[in-house]
Amino acid sequence: MSIPTFVFSILLPHLLFVSQQCHLVLASEYHGGRWKLLQTSIGISAMHMQLLWNDRVVVFDRTDFGNSNLSLPNGRCRNDPTEAALKRDCSAHSVEYDVPSNKFRALMVQTDVWCSSGAITPDGNLVQAGGFNDGERRVRVFSPCRSRACDWQEIPNGLTARRWYATSHILPDGRQIIVGGRKQFNYEFIPKSIAAANTFNLPFLLETNDFGAENNLYPFVFLNVDGNLFIFANNRAILLDYVKYKVVKTYPTIPGGDPRSYPSTGSAVLLPLKNLKRAAAIQAEVLICGGAPKGSFFQASRGNFITALNTCARMVITDPNPQWVMETMPLARVMGDMILLPNGDVLLINGAGSGSAGWEMGRNPVLSPVLYRPDNKIGSRFKTQKPTIIPRMYHSSAVLLRDGRVLVGGSNPHAFYNFTTAFFPTELSLEAFSPAYLNANFDSLRPRIVDPKSMSGFTYRKRITIQVVITAEVSENSVSVTMVAPAFNTHSFSMNQRLIVLSDDKVKALGNSAYSIEVTSPRSRNLAPAGFYLLFVVHQDIPSQGIWVKLQ
Structure with a gap:
């Protein structure tokens, strides 16, 4: 251009x-x-x-x-x-x-x-x-x-x-x-x-x-x-x-x-x-x-x-x-x-x-x-x-x-x-x-969510399991799961923008670069109002592609 x-x-x-x-x-x-x-x-x-x-x-x-x-x-x-x-x-x-x-x-x-x-x-x-x-x-x-x-x-x-x-x-x-x-x-x-x-x-x-x-x-x-x-x-x-x-x-x-x-x-x-x-x-x-x-x-x-x-x-x-x-x-x-x-x-x-x-x-x-x-x-x-x-x-x-x-x-x-x-x-x-x-240089660190592909029965205070593939070695406390609410953007302000970190992760190696991650969904609607969110797995600051989840 x-x-x-x-x-x-x-x-x-x-x-x-x-x-x-x-x-x-x-x-x-x-x-x-x-x-x-x-x-x-x-x-x-x-x-x-x-x-x-x-x-x-x-x-x-x-x-x-x-x-x-x-x-x-x-x-x-x-x-x-x-x-x-x-x-x-x-x-x-x-x-x-x-x-x-x-x-x-x-x-x-x-x-x-x-x-x-x-x-x-x-x-x-x-x-x-x-x-x-x-x-x-x-x-x-x-x-x-x-x-x-x-x-x-x-x-x-x-x-x-x-x-x-x-x-x-x-x-x-x-x-x-x-x-x-x-x-x-x-x-x-x-x-x-x-x-x-x-x-x-x-x-x-x-x-x-x-x-x-x-x-x-x-x-x-x-x-x-x-x-x-x-x-x-x-x-x-x-x-x-x-x-x-x-x-x-x-x-x-x-x-x-x-x-x-x-x-x-x-x-x-x-x-x-x-x-x-x-x-x-x-x-x-x-x-x-x-x-x-x-x-x-x-x-x-x-x-x-x-x-x-x-x-x-x-x-x-x-x-x-x-x-x-x-x-x-x-x-x-x-x-x-x-x-x-x-x-x-x-x-x-x-x-x-x-x-x-x-x-x-x-x-x-x-x-x-x-x-x-x-x-x-x-x-x-x-x-x-x-x-x-x-x-x-x-x-x-x-x-x-x-x-x-x-x-x-x-x-x-x-x-x-x-x-x-x-x-x-x-x-x-x-x-x-x-x-x-x-950047492609981070592909080995990048998680790929393999299950679920999306999630509709996502409720509050529920333990959920996410399966990912990460080709690089995963160290303790290097993985987190985040949820981002899609925002309405105009005039320099993103209305309803919100990110929740689903901490207390339990990461288990399944073999062949596969891992399961167990996290707890948000505790209340004050923390995360019901609706659609993008869920990401983040490894060493490198996020996966998101999947859509419906919190209800």
């Missing part, structure tokens, strides 16, 4: 810097990973992505920018008298991407899904909430199937409030909570019930709202192991008892006080949760990285692009007296994504080195991912990886795939599709980043 001359002239200084950084890493144990272009164009820009249990990824953009570069099949068209761009639109704004075949097909959404949210239900359906204009109170459902006939189904007035830039999270009882959104300082639940048919005030969202810049949109929401919700907005966090509708803990402000949520867009993950049978309590820890200094949004709107934040803040949210611990990243980053990898490492990918989220407000693309290893000592956790050549700026996305790669798409910092502007043209491509654990 070649780089247009005008783009190369912009990126050359950054590429030289990145290549110098990457050169230092190539001799390390991680070798920097590798990139592969999968599709030069899927016809739409990947603003939102969700991996499903059938190894297909639902991708969608917004509907109000006019025609996409992909037509709807069989002469289908969307007729929408409320649409600002086209009242009759015969182009697609969503696709289903089939990972194994590297093919895609057009899907049809009826209303505007711009800046919406989503989560996977326990039965494997994608339930997507909100959007803009006529889509702001819609709920949409995509039920995965093996055929090519599945498509979006829409529920009018599925939401009580207008939800634009809100966050969805699956709950232990299978419902979803929808938190915040523009001018919405409250939350609600789907599906509705008589007891929870309305919205519930959350003053915290008003308190963290910088009027004008806001900085409380797309709040970072994680289900804590006690069943309460950790909610972060701007530079502060609370623990919410959503059953009793009250805040049960207020956390310290991040040191420095700079905002980390949209539009000063950093990213966040709940670090791996260890399902230790011998432990009375499970520790939960949150990591928040990057963002933009206070005032960056206003400055960028005036053409002054302030350098992004280069710090991460980490806190054990289950501690009686929790405190943030600060770390420094190799590269400053705003609008980056944080992806949990099967071995428990965190990949920071996409984004810009200066500016803010918003139309045309980012500069200096950060082309190099960074690997963060949470179990290393502080000061030795970050490793810069091999750079891509495609800037992934505002409205880019990334999701983990079953084979251990990270699918990357999107980047459209414009109000419409624009392929000629000098600054970061609309990007319709998909590429994959392969972490170094996929």
Whole structure:
């Protein structure tokens, strides 16, 4: 793939810097990973992505920018008298991407899904909430199937409030909570019930709202192991008892006080949760990285692009007296994504080195991912990886795939599709980043799961046996089993992203490089809500391909 001359002239200084950084890493144990272009164009820009249990990824953009570069099949068209761009639109704004075949097909959404949210239900359906204009109170459902006939189904007035830039999270009882959104300082639940048919005030969202810049949109929401919700907005966090509708803990402000949520867009993950049978309590820890200094949004709107934040803040949210611990990243980053990898490492990918989220407000693309290893000592956790050549700026996305790669798409910092502007043209491509654990040099260490091929009768607190083949010698305590919940990714946040380490492994040699591994499934729905997960066997930090398991 070649780089247009005008783009190369912009990126050359950054590429030289990145290549110098990457050169230092190539001799390390991680070798920097590798990139592969999968599709030069899927016809739409990947603003939102969700991996499903059938190894297909639902991708969608917004509907109000006019025609996409992909037509709807069989002469289908969307007729929408409320649409600002086209009242009759015969182009697609969503696709289903089939990972194994590297093919895609057009899907049809009826209303505007711009800046919406989503989560996977326990039965494997994608339930997507909100959007803009006529889509702001819609709920949409995509039920995965093996055929090519599945498509979006829409529920009018599925939401009580207008939800634009809100966050969805699956709950232990299978419902979803929808938190915040523009001018919405409250939350609600789907599906509705008589007891929870309305919205519930959350003053915290008003308190963290910088009027004008806001900085409380797309709040970072994680289900804590006690069943309460950790909610972060701007530079502060609370623990919410959503059953009793009250805040049960207020956390310290991040040191420095700079905002980390949209539009000063950093990213966040709940670090791996260890399902230790011998432990009375499970520790939960949150990591928040990057963002933009206070005032960056206003400055960028005036053409002054302030350098992004280069710090991460980490806190054990289950501690009686929790405190943030600060770390420094190799590269400053705003609008980056944080992806949990099967071995428990965190990949920071996409984004810009200066500016803010918003139309045309980012500069200096950060082309190099960074690997963060949470179990290393502080000061030795970050490793810069091999750079891509495609800037992934505002409205880019990334999701983990079953084979251990990270699918990357999107980047459209414009109000419409624009392929000629000098600054970061609309990007319709998909590429994959392969972490170094996929290098063929590690094939002898890599486990291959031979039984089961998948698992549906997977229940809580159950001993399960997994058979694998590992050609290298297996030493004591070198094998672990992880479960990763597939996340809904948009605007630099992966909603419902979760990794559980099924510890207390018993490994038995069966002969001929075969081993059986016995582990205990998660202890409760607070630790791991029911639904589909990717299960991996990890040997010396090298993961197998995943298998789909349904926890119920």
